[in-house]
Amino acid sequence: RMSIAAAKAEEWIPIRPATDRHFAMSMSHVLVFEGLCDYDFLRKDTNAPYLVGPDQLFVRDAAGQICVWDAADNRAKPWNDPTLKNENLALEGKYEVIGVKCRPAFEVYKDILEAAAPEVIEKITTVPAATVRRIAREVAREACIGDSITLPDGRTVPFRPAAYNYYRGAQ
Numbered sequence: 001r002m003s004i005a006a007a008k009a010e011e012w013i014p015i016r017p018a019t020d021r022h023f024a025m026s027m028s029h030v031l032v033f034e035g036l037c038d039y040d041f042l043r044k045d046t047n048a049p050y051l052v053g054p055d056q057l058f059v060r061d062a063a064g065q066i067c068v069w070d071a072a073d074n075r076a077k078p079w080n081d082p083t084l085k086n087e088n089l090a091l092e093g094k095y096e097v098i099g100v101k102c103r104p105a106f107e108v109y110k111d112i113l114e115a116a117a118p119e120v121i122e123k124i125t126t127v128p129a130a131t132v133r134r135i136a137r138e139v140a141r142e143a144c145i146g147d148s149i150t151l152p153d154g155r156t157v158p159f160r161p162a163a164y165n166y167y168r169g170a171q
Contacts, residue, residue, distance in 0.1 A: 013135070019125040023132065024164070026121035029113045030136035038145045041158060042091060048106035049089040050079065051097060059102045069095050069104065139164065 006012070015023055031037055042048040049068040051059040058066045065078035069090035076097040077084055091106040118129035142162040149159040 013127055013131060016124065016126045022116070022121045022124045023127060025113065025116035026118045026125070026127075026129075026132045027136040027139070027164075029116040029121075030118060030133050031140055032110055032113055034137070034140075036137065036140035036145070038143070038158070039091065040086065042106060043086045043089040048091055048104060048109070050105045051076065051095065051102040052105050052108050053100045053102045056108075058105075059097050059100050061098065067097050067102075069093065069097075 047058075047066075051067045051069060053059045059076075060066055061076075061078055063078070065080065067076040068079050068084070069075075070077045070081075070084055070088050071090045072085065072088040073083075076095065091104050092110070093107065094101065094103050096102070118132040121127075121132070122129045139162050144159050144161060147159040148156050150156045
């Protein structure tokens with residue numbers, strides 16, 4: 001849509017109205033299946049490693065804490081266990097915890113994205129699959145995954161000079 005931000009864009013990609021969600025899912029498909037995600041961020045700052053049971057709810061231990069899978073110790077632990085290291089949190093796999101078959105939320109999301117391949121979604125959005133793939137790869141490249149920046153207060157944070165604005169339509 002023509003917004004103030006869009007007026008400054010280098011490219012306009014026409015899309016069938018009300019299919020923005022499909023476009024976003026298709027881009028996510030590319031990012032996930034081509035391994036272009038910020039996996040450190042997913043492990044550290046999201047619920048991607050939380051274990052999900054067959055009821056689609058997070059698996060909790062006896063104390064009510066959500067469980068994650070520690071790949072180093074090969075067992076479930078509460079998400080806030082002080083012995084957990086982010087790099088050891090499983091994002092994929094199938095596990096059994098307290099008698100419940102489960103898997104990380106990231107894998108559940110990945111399964112949903114299976115059906116959102118750009119070649120499939122092209123029929124819904126009218127955006128060519130090659131365009132979706134190109135844009136998703138550009139976003140990943142411009143996101144500078146792995147780079148960081150030190151703020152004036154001394155904190156070091158991920159450097160992410162790219163964003164996807166989904167307010168009143170994708171921009």
